[in-house]
Amino acid sequence: MRVAVAGSSGLIGSALVESLRSDGHQVLRLVRREPRSADEIGWSPETFGVTPDALDGVDAVVNLCGVGIGNRPWSGEFKQKLRDSRMVPTQVLAEAITAAGVPVFVSSSATGIYGFTSHQVMTEKSPEGSGFLAELARDWERTAALATTARVALIRTAPVLSPSGGLLGKLRPLFKLGLGAKLGDGEQYMSWITLVDHVRAVRFVLDNEISGPVNLTAPQPVTNTEFTAAFGRAVHRPAKLFVPRALLRVAAGELALEMLLGGQRAVPDVLTDNGFQFEHPTIDAGLGYANA
Secondary structure, three states: OEEEEEOOOOHHHHHHHHHHHHOOOEEEEEEOOOOOOOOEEEOEOOOOEOOOOOOOOOOEEEEOOOOOOOOOOOOHHHHHHHHHHHHHHHHHHHHHHHHHOOOEEEEEEEHHHHOOOOOOEEOOOOOOOOOHHHHHHHHHHHHHOOOOOOEEEEEEEOOEEOOOOHHHHHHHHHHHOOOOEEEOOOOOEEOOEEHHHHHHHHHHHHHOOOOEEEEEOOOOOEEHHHHHHHHHHHHOOOOOEEEOHHHHHHHHOHHHHHHHOOOOEEOOHHHHHOOOOOOOOOHHHHHHHHOO
């Protein structure tokens, strides 16, 4: 298989490229600089896009572009950056895929599309929610759907657990110091997935006739209280503190309401219905892998 990957230098992209290449697939990395090797394609979503022949002979495109949601508090400027870093590259790729006749487009989205759903279990058939994250993911998916000639799979990704970087890269130092804490009342649900299972799931979607929304989440979401306790066990430190809801709202504003105090209880029905099996189905297994 010949696969082009946009966003290939990030945590997920790097792991996906390595996995594909280790099994003999040809991977072309879309880079926003002068290409340095034959397996790189130079592109600039904001200016010239993708050259007309860049995707000739490509079997699939994987789009992992987007500035990290939790990189900093959501000012108006940063929220616009979050939108632009997703919509602009995705539209460029969708148009290039259509022009080149690429048959498969796997494009990132997020479980945030369901909004804050409390304890309600959310599957790929559940309705879209409200709020900034839901609107962002909705518009992201609709932009990807512009690749009308391809099989489009929309991978709604939950927070990724990894031995390096990602969510745990920020939390691990605090938990190892015994400063692990639940957020608010801790009853908000959190979907999650390990990096290993995320990469395996993307490859599963590439290899099978799966289209439309796909929740890339482990099958057992947990409450924030359960996650905090499990993380404490994984690093062998107590995690009995809590951060009051009011303090989080003051410190992080809208980000706190939607990402820290809100959450989704999303489950991967499309993956499991198609026979996908997780290496890390439980939070203890996931955190054990990420902290080994």
